[in-house]
Amino acid sequence: MARNTATVTRKVVALTLAVCVDLSLFYVAGLVATHSVFGHFAHLWVHAALRCSALTAVTLLALGDLNPLLIRVIASHSLLPAVFETGTKALYHEETQCGFSADARCWLMCAGASLAGALFWEITVPDADDAAAGKEKKQKARVLFVRVLRLYSPEYLLLLGGLVMLTLAVLCQMFIPFYTGRVIDILGTQYQPNEFVSALLFMGLYSLGSSLSAGCRGGLLLCAISAFTCRIKVKLFGALTKQEIGFFETIKTGEITSRLSKDTTLMGRAVCLNVNVLLRTFIKTLGMISLMMNLSWKLTFLVLMETPITGLIQNIYDTHYQRLSLAVQDSMAQANEVVNEVVSSIQVVRSFNTEKHEARRYDDRLMDTHVLKTRQNTVRAVYLLARRLTGLGMQVVMLYYGRLFIQSGQMTTGNLVSFILYQSDLGDNIRTLTYIFGDMLNSVGAAGKVFEYLDRKPLVSMEGKLKPEKLTGHVIFRDLNFAYPTCPNKTVLQDFSLELKSGQMTALVGTSGKGKSTCVSLLERFYEQQDGEILLDNEPLKSYDHRFLHKKIAVVSQEPVLFSGSIRDNIAYGLAECSLDEIQEAARKANAHDFIMKLEKSYDTEVGEGGGHLSKSQKQQIAIARALVRQPQVLILDEITSSLDMTSENKIQQALASCPNQTLLVIAHKLKTIERADQIVVIDDGRVQEQGTHQELMDMKGGYYKLREGNSPQ
Template sequence: MFVYFLSFALILAVCVDLSLFYASGLVVTHSVLGHFARLWVSAALRFLALTAVGLLILGNLPLLLVRFVTAYSLVPVVFETGTKVIYHEETQCSQLVDVRCWLMCAGASLAAALFWEITIPDTKEEAAGKKRKQKARVQFMRVLRLFKPDYPLLLGGLVFLSLAVLCEMFIPFYTGRVIDILGGHYQQNEFLSALLFMGLYSVGSSVSAGCRGGVLLCAISSFTCRMKGKLFEALTKQEIGFFETTKTGEITSRLSKDTTLMARTVCLNVNVLLRTFIKTMGMISLMMNLSWKLTFLVLMETPITGLIQNIYDTHYQKLSLAIQDSMALANEAASEVVSGVQVVRSFNSEKHEARRYDKRMMDTHNLKIRRDIVTSVYLLARRLTGLSMQVIMLYYGRLFIQRGQMTTGNLVSFILYQSDLGRNIRTLIYIFGDMLNSVGAAGKVFEYLDRKPEVSTDGKLKPDQLTGHVSFWHLNFAYPANPDKTVLQDFSLELKPGQMTALVGPSGEGKSTCVSLLQRFYEPQDGEILLDNEPLKSYDHRFLHKKVAVVSQDPVLFSGSVRDNIAYGLSECSLDEIQEAARKANAADFISQLQKGYDTEVGEGGGQLSKSEKQRIAIARALVRQPQVLILDEITSSLDTESENKVQEALARSNQTLLVIAHKLKTIEKADQIVVIGGGRVEERGTHQELMDLKGSYYRLRAKLFTDDPDERSNIDLEFM
């Protein structure tokens, strides 16, 4: 029913409008009103009549319909008035009443209304669009300011760009001159002069374009290198929780791809924008001199092209963002497999990982296919539009030549300009979409650059003396990746200077979490940690991590020499200090036997060394800092008995605060304080003998976890079953 109703409304509106159209023609025929009066009265009547029909039948006019009626009423009158005022001529449609003119005006008005609707949205879409454009402008200006060190290169590129455009604009003009000279009365001097100027402009355009490209590529390279350094520095300052919640593939994608897209925002896009804009304005002025009528005809293609381009940009940008996210997921899958290839191999999961990676790549492939289909449809529509305009232009060009309004050479020059003009207008429209895409990439980089670490490093405290007294006060903590699971609950603990505290308990109960919090990898949700009665966050970041050192169970070494790994993070560290730390860690002997001693390369991840050797270098790396608080996370599991005894002897002679996580009974028995952690709380604390006499949690854990003799362990396990 609604369809029939709408069809009736459309037919009625067409009948009313056609009646007014022919009535205005009768007014012209009988010269009842002046030309301008007739035009504007007719436009007002058509607007009022169509609005009245719409309100009577539909009750409410949609904004798109209002825009169409407005454009439909004003486009013909504005065009006729402009032609009469500027060129003192009347168009054929103003002199004759023809249905073809009515259809042409209706089509142009519909295109204008649709172009308006897409480029200038309403209500919520309008507000969102303005906000998005404002954000894009702010980001663009920020990118431009970051180019400040490269301003001389950008200025040089702008100069060469202007020269290239000016030279290129005059080549079609002299091409037409040559054709006119050859087709008319041949004069050798004029012919040679035209050829000379054509050659000079061609050479000037080519040389300037080449110089422009080279200078701007240098600016892109310089900016990209600088931005990658800034982004990497910002990433290294983020807290550990950031890397747990942010995927590796996404981070590497921002570093490798988005920084390059940022450089394109200014160097390539603005270069193309300025070049195309200057060239377009120059071409339009030259085309107006050749034939203003053909120029207006050609410019009618612009709103249609803009409409097609806007639709294309909307879909293309959505698909491009989806492809970027999909590629980040694929990169993450590949990075996980490469970094954990030993685990993959040991669990025979090669085919599973290959299928997982293939699925990620297929998702990316499907998105790219959709993007390519959208591009193909866009190119087809664009070329059909351009071809139609060329046919119409050639038809009217032939008429103008027959009437003597232009020469053959002028038409050839006009055709050459028109082919470039259409491409330039499409480029102008396209480049805005591409700039939004590039600025979008810049926005993702700026998110990381502007991100403030949740664990602040703004502390300034650097006392001359530090005793190493550590206090955990009523901590409540949950990891950022899993905020619903509380790991520590009302946790309190005291580490005294010169004493060794051993943390024991089942896996996953909070031992390693205490170590991470003491290193300020995370910030507790409640409570605080004090070092010498001062909050950890009050201390200078570098000072704190020099005085609080950790040796983990699986130490990480970096590519470089043994010396570099021991002195890692210390700008001033003498060879004597390195050798002393290596001696305490029982690493001096095996280092001296290496081919280049302390200058021997350890390989990627320390791959040239055994696990025991890596462990001892990690211990030396911690000891060379002369820390006041030393954390040892199950370090003796990779050491032989001799190395373990020497390390413990060296640590016993120091006045450091030791926090140890160990699974060997003999290591724990030597502790001044043993703390049993269960359920995120301190269940028991005391010396080995005190806790054994208590026969509580520690007594049972000793039977299950800390028995070195397998036979004894079996007997104790049986006793408690």
């Protein structure tokens, strides 16, 4: 506390000393101006250099160092009178008398202007801050914005055409107020029909040109946005599908769909349209300032004093609005997740009578979003009020001085009307510039979330290149240790070792949750083990090409997943060049051909969403056919016979027996179905507890014997 008090006291002392020294130099300069040995302008610049040096020395002595903001304030405050006086004399051949007069009002005006200018610089071009130690560095909004622009490179021709049309529209629009003032001056003086008609004709031509150019600009930019959004959605979807399975277990579905559907659209529209508005407003602002300077440079400088105030208001608004925008996006993603969970599990919701509970949960998520949006709207309302009060105050001041200039003959009534029209538009343009700059940075908040997924490298590498012509299917699990990413402290497999010999059937048995399905997941490379390795034909799994590996290793799960489409599409899923004969042969091996041919459209029959038009056993048979059509070297069956009748089960087993060189891994819950396996492996607590044939394990009277004879839950 004492330390903070001392710091504040030191800063107050430094400010007081700086003001006293600067005022003294300012008044002394006014007194000696007439006796100076230098010329008028030389005196101004020497005085400016002395003031800058003195203020710097006082600040260093009092504070010990100078931050960039103080340097900008001192430099602008010291140099502003000299710059203003020199510029006025050079451009307009007038003297303001403020450059060397000992007038406190001039000193206050320069101090206020320099402070506002430095503050505006700090807002629009802030100094880069180093990220806090130990925290992950986040991408800057400006960096994200540049990345989005680079992604627009295929649409550069459309954007260039839009820019050309934008420039033409702005140039035509700028001259309309000028000719409005001309018409007023013509009507207010001796009426000249030719000049009047000429002015009206030019107003009409500029209006028509502005409208046509604006329409073309909008069409070109909308085409660019549509193409960009479509391309970025595909790119993001491709990046998501390459992520490891653990990624989808930790990231909620609603968040992913929100990024894919909403954030990509917001990213494309907001950035491109904001650039359009920014460029249009910037070009228009420069042109209007030039025309206003011709009408009255003094009123123009007066109007531009609004800019720092507008920038400060805009910066405060952007800070709060951006934070609330990100919170709203996250809240909407959570609400979408609730909907996805309920719709995908509607049978469970109905069976437990939790419809009202889920409705309340969804209502709670929507209320969270509503509260955030209310805060967002409140911040925007306060911002709009402050912005309009600032604009109104500036208009009052401008009208007051405009009346004085007309009385002194420095302006005509028509010039003032033109200036007022420009000023009204200029004020909106300056506010739009400050707003749109912040809004562009806000809009790339959505882009930041998209880039997080685009830049993410999957934890399970798919960069293998190995594609041997012949594969025996010999698999070795060697000293595996594994824990799921969602539960890193719970080890599922410990020092796990197992060999699957080519052409043999291996059955994994054991109670639930002991590691059987985990072995399958690791063999399918859904996850990466923490220790140990899995070898296929004495080569690590990660060395194999991703597409090749998943064609040679096929799995049929207990709960098969079918996709919307025909039976043919589901059996040939992922195989672009699969013939109908191959599909039918696989269906015969899976005992599915007979029931398929009885359907109205046979193999072209739609299965419905998730295979809803088929029975559970039919879905199981199609899933088996989908695996067999690949002619895999390693086939994994996860209790596939639970939904099949005895006849189908026998036919499938006969079909599998017809592939003598195929390695077969079976996860069995009904132990009676695996008695003919070449080896049966009992897994408990993530380790191999017993291993052998059915008869060998029965003779051991160990864990397998207890499971077989005790009919324990499997």
